[in-house]
Amino acid sequence: MKAKRIVVKVGSSSLTDEQGRLSEEKMRQLADQIAVLQLEQECRVILVSSGAVAAGLGKLGWPRPNITMPEKQAAAAVGQGLLLEQYQKLFAQRGITVAQLLLTRSDIEDRKRFIHIRNTSETLLRNGILPIVNENDTVTVEEIRFGDNDTLGSLVALVTEAELLILLTDIDGLYTANPKSNPDARRIPDVWEITPELEAAAGGNGSVMGTGGMRTKLMAARIATESGIDVVVASSREPEVLQRIAEGESLGTRFHANPRFSGKKSWLAHGPRPEGRIIIDQGAVRALTERAGSLLVPGITAVEGEFQEGAIVEIAAPAGQVIGKGAVSFSDRDLQLLIERRQTGERLRHYHEVIHRDAMVIYSREGIPYAQHRK
Numbered sequence: 382m383k384a385k386r387i388v389v390k391v392g393s394s395s396l397t398d399e400q401g402r403l404s405e406e407k408m409r410q411l412a413d414q415i416a417v418l419q420l421e422q423e424c425r426v427i428l429v430s431s432g433a434v435a436a437g438l439g440k441l442g443w444p445r446p447n448i449t450m451p452e453k454q455a456a457a458a459v460g461q462g463l464l465l466e467q468y469q470k471l472f473a474q475r476g477i478t479v480a481q482l483l484l485t486r487s488d489i490e491d492r493k494r495f496i497h498i499r500n501t502s503e504t505l506l507r508n509g510i511l512p513i514v515n516e517n518d519t520v521t522v523e524e525i526r527f528g529d530n531d532t533l534g535s536l537v538a539l540v541t542e543a544e545l546l547i548l549l550t551d552i553d554g555l556y557t558a559n560p561k562s563n564p565d566a567r568r569i570p571d572v573w574e575i576t577p578e579l580e581a582a583a584g585g586n587g588s589v590m591g592t593g594g595m596r597t598k599l600m601a602a603r604i605a606t607e608s609g610i611d612v613v614v615a616s617s618r619e620p621e622v623l624q625r626i627a628e629g630e631s632l633g634t635r636f637h638a639n640p641r642f643s644g645k646k647s648w649l650a651h652g653p654r655p656e657g658r659i660i661i662d663q664g665a666v667r668a669l670t671e672r673a674g675s676l677l678v679p680g681i682t683a684v685e686g687e688f689q690e691g692a693i694v695e696i697a698a699p700a701g702q703v704i705g706k707g708a709v710s711f712s713d714r715d716l717q718l719l720i721e722r723r724q725t726g727e728r729l730r731h732y733h734e735v736i737h738r739d740a741m742v743i744y745s746r747e748g749i750p751y752a753q754h755r756k
C-alpha cells in the first residue's frame with residue numbers, strides 16, 4: 382500500500398554544512414522532494430525538523446563544545462526563526478504555505494492539548510498547509526523534554542495518524558555497528574522486531590551536529606511500529622529519497638509495523654500521562670489479561686489519585702504491578718461511591734464498564750513489555 386500520510390523527520394546533520402550553518406542547498410533539495418510528494422503524489426506531509434540549535438549557534442558564532450543548557454536554548458530561540466524563515470521562503474517558491482508547531486512532551490501527554498494539536502494539524506493538512514514541527518526548546522526542562530526529535534517524530538506520527546515515518550539522517554540506514562568506527566559494519570535493510578542485539582548495535586553516539594545517533598531512532602521506531610506505522614531510516618543525500626520510499630522502494634532500513642497494534646491502543650500506551658491508578662483483584666486481572674474483558678466495578682479494590690471521567694489511569698494488580706492503562710468512565714469520587722455501594726451488598730455486575738476494552742491497553746497481552754513504560 383502506498384502511504385498517503387507521511388511524517389518526515391530531518392536531523393540537524395541533514396540541514397547544516399560543515400561549519401554548522403543552515404545549508405540552503407540541503408534545505409532546497411528537501412523542499413523540492415516534499416513539494417513533489419504533496420503536489421504530485423497527493424500525499425499529506427508533516428515535517429519534523431531539527432536544526433534550530435545548529436542554526437542559532439552558527440548565526441551567533443558560539444562554539445559547540447561545552448555549551449550550557451540555557452545557551453543551547455538561547456541558540457534554539459535564535460535558530461528556530463532562521464529555520465522557519467528559510468522554510469517559508471523555499472516552500473512559498475513551490476506554492477506551499479507552511480505552519481509552525483512547537484511542542485513539548487507534556488503537550489502530547491495532556492489529553493486536552495493532544496486533541497488541540499490533532500485538530501490543528503488536521504485542519505492544516507486538509508488545507509494543503511505543511512506543518513513544520515520542532516521541540517519547543519525554550520520551555521523544555523528534563524521532565525517535559527522529548528529529548529530528541531526522533532521520538533517527537535514518532536509521537537507526531539501517532540497524533541496525525543500517519544502511515545509512514547521517514548527519519549532522514551546522514552547515514553543510509555541502521556548498521557550492525559556504527560560504521561564510522563567499525564569498517565566491517567553491514568547495513569540492515571529490514572527489521573521485523575527490535576531485539577536487544579539491535580539496540581546494542583545502535584548504542585554508539587550520533588554525529589557532531591545530531592543528538593542520540595541510532596539509539597533514539599530505534600526508540601522512535603519502536604513507538605511507531607507498535608502503533609502500526611512503518612518507519613524508514615534513510616540518508617538525506619540519496620537522490621529523490623522521499624518519493625522513492627513513499628513508492629515502496631527498499632532504501633535504508635525499514636522497520637515493519639507490528640500488525641497487532643491499532644493506533645488508538647498504542648496511543649494509550651505511549652502518549653498520555655496517567656492521572657490516577659485503579660487497583661484490581663486477581664479475578665479482574667485474569668479477565669483483562671486472559672479473556673480480553675472490560676474492567677467492571679466488582680473487580681476494583683481501590684482507587685488512587687484524583688481524576689475526572691475520561692482520564693487515563695493505570696491499572697494495577699493486587700501486588701501493585703501495573704498491568705495496563707485505560708480511559709476511565711467515572712471520576713475517582715464516583716468510583717469510590719460505587720466501591721462503597723458494592724461493599725454494602727449492592728449488585729453492580731451490570732453497571733457499565735469502568736474501562737471499556739477498546740479504551741484499554743494491557744501491556745503483556747498487547748506484547749509491550751512492562752519495562753518500556755514510564756511511570
Ligand SMILES: Nc1ncnc2c1ncn2[C@@H]1O[C@H](COP(=O)(O)OP(=O)(O)O)[C@@H](O)[C@H]1O
Binds near residue numbers: 558561583588
Ligand atoms: N549501528 C549504527 N548504524 C548506523 N549509524 C550509527 C550506528 N550507531 C551509531 N550511528 C551514528 O548515528 C549517526 C546518526 O545519528 P544523528 O547524528 O543523531 O543524526 P540526526 O542528526 O540525523 O538525528 C550516524 O552518523 C552514525 O555515526
Ligand SMILES: N[C@@H](CCC(=O)OP(=O)(O)O)C(=O)O
Binds near residue numbers: 591
Ligand atoms: N530541537 C532541536 C533538535 C534536537 C535533535 O533531536 O536533533 P537531531 O538529533 O539532529 O534530530 C533543534 O532544533 O536543534
